[in-house]
Amino acid sequence: MKYVIIGNSAAAVGCIEGIRSVDKTGTITVISKEPYHVYSRPLISYLLYGKTDEQRMKYRPDSFYEDNGVKALLGVTAEKVDYEQKKVILNNGAQIPFDKLLFATGSEPFVPPMAGLDEVEKKFSFMKLDDAKALQAEINPESRVLIIGAGLIGLKCAEGILQKVKEVTVVDLAPCILPSVLDEEGSEIVQKHIEEQGVKFCLANSVAQFHQNAAILKDGTELAFDLLVVAVGVRPETKLAAAIGCKVNKGILTDAHRATNLADVYAAGDCSESLDITVNQQRVLALLPNAYMQGETAGITMAGGEKRYDKAIPMNAVGFFGLHIVTAGSYDGEAYVVKNGGNYKKMVSKDNLLKGYILIGDVARAGIYTSLIREKTPLDSIDYELIKEKPQLMAFTATERAVKLGGTKIED
Amino acid sequence: MKRIYVNEKWCLGCHLCEYNCAFANSGSDDMVKALKDVRINPRIRIEEKQGISFAVSCRHCAEPLCVKSCITGALSVDSGVIEVNKDKCVGCYTCIMVCPYGAIMPGSDGSVIQKCELCTNNAFGEPACVTGCPNKAIVFEER
Numbered sequence A: 001m002k003y004v005i006i007g008n009s010a011a012a013v014g015c016i017e018g019i020r021s022v023d024k025t026g027t028i029t030v031i032s033k034e035p036y037h038v039y040s041r042p043l044i045s046y047l048l049y050g051k052t053d054e055q056r057m058k059y060r061p062d063s064f065y066e067d068n069g070v071k072a073l074l075g076v077t078a079e080k081v082d083y084e085q086k087k088v089i090l091n092n093g094a095q096i097p098f099d100k101l102l103f104a105t106g107s108e109p110f111v112p113p114m115a116g117l118d119e120v121e122k123k124f125s126f127m128k129l130d131d132a133k134a135l136q137a138e139i140n141p142e143s144r145v146l147i148i149g150a151g152l153i154g155l156k157c158a159e160g161i162l163q164k165v166k167e168v169t170v171v172d173l174a175p176c177i178l179p180s181v182l183d184e185e186g187s188e189i190v191q192k193h194i195e196e197q198g199v200k201f202c203l204a205n206s207v208a209q210f211h212q213n214a215a216i217l218k219d220g221t222e223l224a225f226d227l228l229v230v231a232v233g234v235r236p237e238t239k240l241a242a243a244i245g246c247k248v249n250k251g252i253l254t255d256a257h258r259a260t261n262l263a264d265v266y267a268a269g270d271c272s273e274s275l276d277i278t279v280n281q282q283r284v285l286a287l288l289p290n291a292y293m294q295g296e297t298a299g300i301t302m303a304g305g306e307k308r309y310d311k312a313i314p315m316n317a318v319g320f321f322g323l324h325i326v327t328a329g330s331y332d333g334e335a336y337v338v339k340n341g342g343n344y345k346k347m348v349s350k351d352n353l354l355k356g357y358i359l360i361g362d363v364a365r366a367g368i369y370t371s372l373i374r375e376k377t378p379l380d381s382i383d384y385e386l387i388k389e390k391p392q393l394m395a396f397t398a399t400e401r402a403v404k405l406g407g408t409k410i411e412d
Numbered sequence B: 001m002k003r004i005y006v007n008e009k010w011c012l013g014c015h016l017c018e019y020n021c022a023f024a025n026s027g028s029d030d031m032v033k034a035l036k037d038v039r040i041n042p043r044i045r046i047e048e049k050q051g052i053s054f055a056v057s058c059r060h061c062a063e064p065l066c067v068k069s070c071i072t073g074a075l076s077v078d079s080g081v082i083e084v085n086k087d088k089c090v091g092c093y094t095c096i097m098v099c100p101y102g103a104i105m106p107g108s109d110g111s112v113i114q115k116c117e118l119c120t121n122n123a124f125g126e127p128a129c130v131t132g133c134p135n136k137a138i139v140f141e142e143r
Ligand SMILES: Cc1cc2nc3c(=O)[nH]c(=O)nc-3n(C[C@H](O)[C@H](O)[C@H](O)COP(=O)(O)OP(=O)(O)OC[C@H]3O[C@@H](n4cnc5c(N)ncnc54)[C@H](O)[C@@H]3O)c2cc1C
Pocket: A006, A007, A008, A009, A010, A011, A012, A031, A032, A033, A034, A041, A042, A043, A044, A045, A076, A077, A078, A079, A104, A105, A106, A107, A126, A127, A128, A152, A153, A156, A237, A240, A268, A269, A270, A271, A286, A287, A288, A289, A291, A317, A318, B071, B092
């Protein structure tokens, strides 16, 4: 069996480990545009911050490809897939035949049209190791950095460089930071914390015009800067898949086994959609755990095993300057909110299910809440009042606990 | 593989497992020095309420969500034991977000996480919580 994977990140690693749990001998070829051993993409901000280095940020050990019998073609681009002939054509002319193909192509930064952007000399995305290295090479203690985008990536970038530059200003169209992750109240708490570290925000605002090293905002404010980081959003990389007739919505569409509508073609990670069980809708959930588990499911399926990935939910664990945030699910339903000093908690329930939550500050044992969402635990089967106070296994019945902790097997 | 199981009917709520865990993972060979005047941060935790108590620690799941979700590759499985490489961990707490048992917690300074590794990576060699449990409410067994 010849497996070919386009992409070399979390989804690809999940696929490789999934294949190898079933098939120890088939050949696996990985094609990667980035010329690096697989690394943890979210760590690029920690690299700038100095909390990790290139060696430690490798997502798997140096021996990973060798241990798993993987031929890694690093630093080459898959230009085209010939689905009829079952081969992938690379930019160096090589043709790689496949029996089973995985798209693990991730996402690309989305740069909206902005007047005068071409005039800006020093501009960066913040998506990959090379972006971090390029930024690192340019920043100095005198740099004034303008970041467009107050989402996770823009703010992580701000955290990564703040101590190394003179000033960081973040501009976003939305009135609140982290709009896709937090509610208004939560955003305010986190914004205040980040501002206290020295980051400046211009929210509900946008750049009307760039003039070389100055940005004129919609409200007339003029901001002088030395370096620009555009972190407005990401877009699933679906070109190759669409070209051979894979169904693509925002991302590539698949079933629960991660198979596309084309035989022998699979998709996993940020390039694809999954069914968000909290809203029962297909969505791109551009998160690393999701990418890994989708990749693993694809790999097992490609190798002939049985695996479904059908418990996908949005979820984020992220910290900024020591303040931790954990969120999961969606926020449409009845809210229970507790604010206590620097800590914030919101739990949203609907139809006897926990649908989502936000924890800021105290995030201890958050996974117990996440599991209620993921497993769709009926809230009347547990002591919801007790678990609302804090996540705890005491809220489950003794019988359920005997399964969880006592090793009692569930008969089915 | 042998795992830790708890029988809440036998648990006295004495918290000895927590102290033994903190000692076993302290790197010290003197229990008094290791624990005196220290606010312990054990990897096994007692939950208790109205006469019911039980200890919670890592289940070493066969399908570990924490390992699959770890964004850095710091969590891995070695012969069934889920281990953390503290050198790679950056303390993002993704594992805390996904562990259904609430069995992973921040280490003492919060910059990396900690979890039960069945005392395989300390001088103890076998789970100190089990050895020290006076009522056999925590056992280490193949099931
Ligand atoms: C700064 C930052 C911080 C983040 N923080 C978090 C976080 O805290 N938690 C979290 O869960 N997620 C986080 N994410 C998101 C996370 O990194 C992604 O969800 C994850 O990397 C997706 O993995 P993937 O395998 O789908 O694709 P990607 O990691 O996007 O990798 C896809 C790879 O495929 C390659 N590729 C694409 N097309 C081709 C081609 N034609 N030929 C060859 N190679 C190709 C690309 O170059 C890329 O290397 C963060 C992302 C960024 C940028």
